[in-house]
Amino acid sequence: MNLGNSLVQAYLKANPETRSAVNATLLGNFTSGDALVTAHLSPMIDWVYRRIADQVGAAGLTAGQARMYIEELSVFARYNAQFLKAAATGVEGFCPELAHELRRNHLEEGGERGKVPAHYVLYSNALLSDLGLLVNGHVPAPETALLVGLHQWMTGSHMPSLIAGAYYATEAVAIAETEILRDITNRYGQLTIQRTGSDLKSLHHYYELHLDDGHEAAQVEGLSVEAAHIEGLARFIKESELFHIDLPQALDGFLQIMEGMTHWWAELAHRAREIT
Template identity: 50%
Template sequence: MYRNFPSLVDDDLAQASATRQVFEQAIGQGHAVITGQSLISEHFDPLIARVYQQIWQRVDPQRLTADEARLYIGELSVFARYNSTLLLRAADTVRGFCPELAQELTRNFLEEGGERGKLPAHYVVFSGALIADLGFRVNGWMPRAASTRSLVSLIDVLAWSHCPSTILGMYYATEAVAIAETRLLQAITDRLGVALERGCGADLPRLHDYYRMHLDEEHAAANGKVAVEQGHQDGIAHFIRQAPLFGFLQPQVIDGFLQMLNPFVDQWVELSAMVDAARGGKD
């Protein structure tokens, strides 16, 4: 009623009754109702897969013009700009309650933010690659979409949360969507490369290596044949699977997951609505 674009997460939960029931039972009863493994494999991950399949169809990268592709890339770069800062803040927030989770978040921070003697910060690599391969600067990009501002604002607030279980849930959402988001972003930058007659894939060498760094288990950045993004997701998932051991509360994990998944999804949906509206105005 108060939105000009749909909530894909709420729409999915309206159809996926088993997942909705698990979420609402845990929150309503105030305790765990299934194992952490089942929560991830039967509910969190399938929900993300279904929603991002819809997002891919809405965005339809192969149809984008150069300006439309730039809009998506610029808006998505905003979260990437602050990701490492927020990881470090979240690590500091949970350190007293669960130093093991703080260590995992710090490990992610060092990979995202750049560890001395290793790769530079991922945002530095990405923004430099965009200039080198596509002649597109996102440094200083100001958000055009309300959902982009909401995304950054919400994760900023959640990283300070007094509830470690909420932080765990929200960071699982953040890491679990990363693979789907990175693949879609790659399709969009490839599309911009084609639109600019610069090619795609390996024709854009620095971007190609950036995506390999995140997704390829054979890349030098991979850890034990586990690609960077998959490793981040697995590392956070461990604490949900072992929630009783570490003292995490399933209702708050679910709450944090939903608080973070919604703005990630909303950003894609609002941007696709903006693109569709602009196209309609040109018809």
């Protein structure tokens, strides 16, 4: 990826007011975290992921292409819980409230005892039971390994504000990515066993758990599991002054992970086109 094919850079070029806000934030001249998230970062994510969904084109994938996406998209889920735990430990001395939110997310992702099992276990088992796909132990493609590495490096940062912004990026795209993944697994089911949606019972449960505002697994009233993760972390950017979050550092972290994820999707789309 370079500046010429980055979706983030394309958005900034098409939206000069956001480019100005990004530049001013990094230079310390734009200090409203709420305006940054609401007027600029959230619309950027929506715009970028609509284009990613178009690039993937789930409805037109072959079974081989869909399987490749499913295998690669399974990898990050293996490690996200441990990354959340590491991030919480990294920020707890600076901002215990942020650490608390990251640990809450860690327990949801990693499987809090007496509640929902670890999300990776639910997902990998659902793929196996519904589609006969074994993703456990899948060796990731280089672009997937790079994305995992970027997150690992981020969680080891000595800058808590960078971690706050980077994990906001990670969670802020989760609903869009889950919806794309649902379209891909539905496509694979349609092509291989002629089943989609609620006929894929375990996968349907997994997606409802993440996206349904009224699901029993939701711990924040009125918000799905993923929506609560997004809002829970966005709060620390929106209220950066209250929590002493350094806004330029937080935006730097956001851009590092956002660019990394969009690069990953672009590389996967390129890989899919090479599958015959």
